[in-house]
Amino acid sequence: MSVIDIKGLHKSFDDLEVLKGIDLTIETGEVVVIIGPSGSGKSTLLRCLNFLEYPTEGEIRVNGELIDPKKSDLDKVRQHMGMVFQHFQLFPHKNVLHNVTIAPINVKGISHKKANVVARDLLGKVGLPDKEKAWPSQLSGGQKQRVAIARALAMDPDIMLFDEVTSALDPELVSEVLQVMQDLAAGGMTMVVVTHEMGFAREMASRVIMMDDGNIIEQGTPEQIFGDPQEERTQAFLSQVL
Amino acid sequence: MTLINVVQEYFWGFLVATGMTLRLTAVSLVLAVVIGLLFAFLKISRYRVANIIADAYIGITRGMPLIVQLMFLYFGISSIVALSAFWAGSLALALHAGGYVAELLRGAIQNVDRGQTEAARSLGMSSSKSMRLIVLPQAFRRAIPSLGNQFIIGLKDSTLVAYLGVPELFSKAMTAAAANYSPFNTYLVAGTYYLVLVVIFTWMVRKLETRLTPYRQEATR
Numbered sequence: 094m095s096v097i098d099i100k101g102l103h104k105s106f107d108d109l110e111v112l113k114g115i116d117l118t119i120e121t122g123e124v125v126v127i128i129g130p131s132g133s134g135k136s137t138l139l140r141c142l143n144f145l146e147y148p149t150e151g152e153i154r155v156n157g158e159l160i161d162p163k164k165s166d167l168d169k170v171r172q173h174m175g176m177v178f179q180h181f182q183l184f185p186h187k188n189v190l191h192n193v194t195i196a197p198i199n200v201k202g203i204s205h206k207k208a209n210v211v212a213r214d215l216l217g218k219v220g221l222p223d224k225e226k227a228w229p230s231q232l233s234g235g236q237k238q239r240v241a242i243a244r245a246l247a248m249d250p251d252i253m254l255f256d257e258v259t260s261a262l263d264p265e266l267v268s269e270v271l272q273v274m275q276d277l278a279a280g281g282m283t284m285v286v287v288t289h290e291m292g293f294a295r296e297m298a299s300r301v302i303m304m305d306d307g308n309i310i311e312q313g314t315p316e317q318i319f320g321d322p323q324e325e326r327t328q329a330f331l332s333q334v335l
Numbered sequence: 336m337t338l339i340n341v342v343q344e345y346f347w348g349f350l351v352a353t354g355m356t357l358r359l360t361a362v363s364l365v366l367a368v369v370i371g372l373l374f375a376f377l378k379i380s381r382y383r384v385a386n387i388i389a390d391a392y393i394g395i396t397r398g399m400p401l402i403v404q405l406m407f408l409y410f411g412i413s414s415i416v417a418l419s420a421f422w423a424g425s426l427a428l429a430l431h432a433g434g435y436v437a438e439l440l441r442g443a444i445q446n447v448d449r450g451q452t453e454a455a456r457s458l459g460m461s462s463s464k465s466m467r468l469i470v471l472p473q474a475f476r477r478a479i480p481s482l483g484n485q486f487i488i489g490l491k492d493s494t495l496v497a498y499l500g501v502p503e504l505f506s507k508a509m510t511a512a513a514a515n516y517s518p519f520n521t522y523l524v525a526g527t528y529y530l531v532l533v534v535i536f537t538w539m540v541r542k543l544e545t546r547l548t549p550y551r552q553e554a555t556r
């Protein structure tokens with residue numbers, strides 16, 4: 094079944110049309126990697142998926158249900174979607190454990206005890222079992238991002254959205270975050286990943302989507318996109334980043 | 336009366352009146368924070384009417400002399416409901432300070448990175464929950480120095496409530512000065528009380544600021 098199904102998605106900011114008619118279906122268990130030049134609308138597309146931005150036009154279905162941003166319970170919709178940001182956005186006034194438990198406790202109403210058990214398990218999985226008492230400002234960028242992933246996973250989402258989550262990291266910290274994402278993908282998590290890490294795309298993507306100027310101009314398996322790109326703009330983009 | 340005599344004569348009396356001054360200041364500041372928060376929300380609301388109401392309130396409270404507001408509100412309020420001078424004075428001080436607190440809380444709220452709200456919303460928090468759990472704690476922590484400053488201003492402003500007949504420090508000083516014909520020494524002593532309060536309070540605010548563990552730094556825009 095498709096987790097997300099988008100038809101004819103347009104998004105404008107005032108006069109600027111940023112998404113110009115996107116059709117996209119994401120199936121359960123897929124790892125969809127979105128690539129494309131800066132300003133092509135990758136972040137905006139991702140942010141439309143969990144309604145941090147409202148579409149100007151078009152239909153978005155989540156788990157089969159048509160979502161109307163004005164009428165649907167978006168808080169509920171977002172509970173099923175985890176998002177990880179480029180700049181971490183950990184809550185600086187909460188320690189690591191509380192960062193991970195705050196949503197399950199306050200949104201889902203889970204008991205502190207149960208939330209702590211889940212959080213400790215997740216912190217173990219992202220390789221930070223001994224950091225639960227640390228403050229975000231005491232962590233390296235790579236550690237912060239792994240906590241952010243654990244925080245999103247604590248809501249037990251159906252799909253995870255990643256927006257250039259390694260772009261703000263020092264080069265030597267990138268791999269520890271990618272490793273966690275690989276583990277997630279291997280575990281069957283449905284993922285949409287905007288990234289400039291072509292190595293990750295090549296290895297982990299079930300599908301690569303190339304965006305340019307508000308459109309999906311080409312998509313296919315990593316072999317197709319990296320081995321035999323059809324579009325000139327894809328070729329030009331890849332020759333720049335590879 | 337010599338300075339020594341004044342101190343001997345009024346030390347305890349002034350101290351008791353200082354208690355009243357502190358109560359006035361504390362009550363009015365707590366109310367001012369409630370009022371300020373309300374108008375800060377109106378000011379950042381996406382509804383135009385709310386913005387206008389907030390602007391009007393902030394403009395009026397900042398644009399008129401406090402003593403005028405105090406008299407206006409005291410006689411205004413007490414013509415509607417029977418309030419003691421203490422409560423009328425506290426309320427009037429609070430309404431006045433509320434305009435300033437609204438502006439400084441609005442600034443503090445808007446200075447919290449938008450990404451914090453987005454992160455909270457992406458976890459399924461409602462807008463009110465993300466405000467209460469994520470934005471406000473950071474905004475308040477960052478507003479501590481300016482709220483402390485507002486408290487000091489409020490402490491000094493509370494002298495004006497003497498004209499409503501509240502037995503606080505300044506009114507006691509006025510009464511004493513009129514009775515002992517030594518205004519210079521009397522006001523010197525009363526002024527010293529205020530100065531000591533401000534020094535103690537400034538120290539406490541600084542302590543509070545640094546005590547909020549060095550690790551709990553805020554996400555700034």
Ligand SMILES: Nc1ncnc2c1ncn2[C@@H]1O[C@H](COP(=O)(O)OP(=O)(O)OP(=O)(O)O)[C@@H](O)[C@H]1O
Binds near residue numbers: 106111129135136
């Ligand atoms: N809130 C906004 N208001 C106005 N314009 C916006 C807004 N968000 C994005 N844009 C514009 O939309 C266009 C696409 O932005 P978007 O962030 O989606 O691109 P991107 O593909 O993620 O780029 P990058 O690789 O640099 O992150 C850009 O021109 C950007 O300036």
Ligand SMILES: [Mg+2]
Binds near residue numbers: 136
């Ligand atoms: Mg982007």
